[in-house]
Amino acid sequence: MKLASEIRTLFPQLRVSENVPLREYTTFRLGGPCPLLIEGATAGQLPDIIKLLNKAGQPFLVIGQGANLIISDKGIRQAVIRFCFDKPVIKSKGSRVTVSGDTLLDDLAVFTIENETGDLSYCSGIPGTVGGGIAGNAGAFGRQMGDHLVSVELLGLDGKVRTVLHNELEFAYRHSKLKGTGEIVLEATFELPVAKKEVMRIERDRIMQFRKDHHPDWHKEPCAGSIFRNIEPTSAVERRKAAGFFLQEAGAHLFRVGGARLYEKHANIIVADPGCTAQDVWELSEKMAAAVKEKFGIELIREVRFLGEF
Ligand SMILES: Cc1cc2nc3c(=O)[nH]c(=O)nc-3n(C[C@H](O)[C@H](O)[C@H](O)COP(=O)(O)OP(=O)(O)OC[C@H]3O[C@@H](n4cnc5c(N)ncnc54)[C@H](O)[C@@H]3O)c2cc1C
Known part of the structure; x- marks a missing residue:
């Protein structure tokens, strides 16, 4: 495929594969092939990749850990960009935490506890990425991703990046506007409620035990x-x-x-x-x-x- 070799030439460090069965990329371990799978891209590389896909008229879809997906046995016609914990970046200043969309939710929970940046302990043990979690407003124990989100850096389907504030994302129970638009969360900023490390550690342990017992x-x-x-x-x-x-x-x-x-x-x-x-x-x-x-x-x-x- 010409497009695959074009992407490989421009981004030699990425993993670009053709006709890939997607079962290895979902937690259900099910699913047929996609025409093109792109892995390992950073948030900074994604706009140019999307521009190439658009130029070639190739529809695409971003996935995280595939923890909320069931892909048809017949496969899908879209190219898949897997944006999942390749080079996650988490930065914090006080209780404000900025994190790349490919970070695992559980890694973010651990970071916020160990650095005492604020309470996101309810995310403990939820499979998936920050981007996938924001798109579906993932949550547990009465709390959800939209609760403490300040803003996101969004990559539009046209390859343009913009900052979008919380109230534009139309969060509702297990829903955000992103489910319909397909825009990509490159980065998210949260303002977290203050909590003591010891208290959050105990809460995390309780949640992990609950998940072990029930899921x-x-x-x-x-x-x-x-x-x-x-x-x-x-x-x-x-x-x-x-x-x-x-x-x-x-x-x-x-x-x-x-x-x-x-x-x-x-x-x-x-x-x-x-x-x-x-x-x-x-x-x-x-x-x-x-x-x-x-x-x-x-x-x-x-x-x-x-x-x-x-
Ligand atoms: C054992 C188990 C327990 C679970 N428990 C919970 C729970 O307690 N609470 C809960 O809410 N969910 C739970 N889930 C479901 C799952 O963890 C969440 O839906 C999670 O948010 C999926 O994230 P993901 O990165 O795997 O997204 P994917 O499954 O890869 O994708 C889901 C959707 O998000 C979109 N998406 C992915 N990445 C991005 C991005 N960067 N930008 C924009 N859109 C993106 C995709 O296009 C797709 O539409 C559980 C799943 C499992 C397997």
């Missing part, structure tokens, strides 16, 4: 976290309700399609057994949603992103 270890049981979003309250006095509760009540925890099954401790997490396909996961998720619709009349909304044809 699968994706290195051993491939998955992408919760399949469906929790259910939004219908009045100001209600709280968000766990989708897992309704799934369990609808009997979905016993469902299986091919190699896809529900994690035994969490009816909202699908895990992949050997031989599982992305199509198995899609069909199991359809079956889960149908069971909750039939029993409770509730339409579940997917939190994970399915890419390509299903």
Whole structure:
């Protein structure tokens, strides 16, 4: 491919591969090929790479750790730029922390605790990058990425970089405007609530233990976290309700399609057994949603992103 060799010539330090199966690049370990995979780019190199892709008319997509993605077995037609912990940069001044979008959320949590820059301990153990976390407003224990974000450096699809403030990103539960625009978070700045190192360490330990007890270890049981979003309250006095509760009540925890099954401790997490396909996961998720619709009349909304044809 002419485009691949053009990128290699201009950026010899990058890893540029063609027709790459994406299963190695998602925590679900599923997915067919993409035409071009670009890895190892710094935030500073990405604008020029995007300009080259645009010039060649090649559609593209940025991914982080692939912890929220299920890619079709047939693959996808976009080139994939993997922006994930190659050269993460974290800087801090008081409680203001600036971090590159490819930094792992857990690394950021550790940095903020050990440098006592402020409390982001709820990010402990959440797989994925800061960029992916901001795009989907990742969170846990009632807190989410948008809460303490001041601004981001965004790379537009036209290759131009601009600074965007928190209120322009339209954060909502597991949502930001970036989910629709596809713009890339190069860097993010947070203003964090002050907390003592010892207190944050204890909180991190508690969270890591909770995750160990309740969630699968994706290195051993491939998955992408919760399949469906929790259910939004219908009045100001209600709280968000766990989708897992309704799934369990609808009997979905016993469902299986091919190699896809529900994690035994969490009816909202699908895990992949050997031989599982992305199509198995899609069909199991359809079956889960149908069971909750039939029993409770509730339409579940997917939190994970399915890419390509299903
Ligand atoms: C075991 C397990 C537990 C989990 N627990 C939680 C949890 O507690 N809370 C929670 O919220 N999520 C959880 N998740 C889901 C996942 O960790 C988050 O969705 C995470 O934010 C995904 O980040 P990522 O970098 O892997 O994004 P990817 O999966 O690679 O991409 C997801 C989306 O973000 C976009 N994106 C990626 N990088 C960027 C960037 N730099 N700029 C703009 N857009 C970008 C992609 O285009 C895609 O649309 C869990 C997942 C697993 C496997």
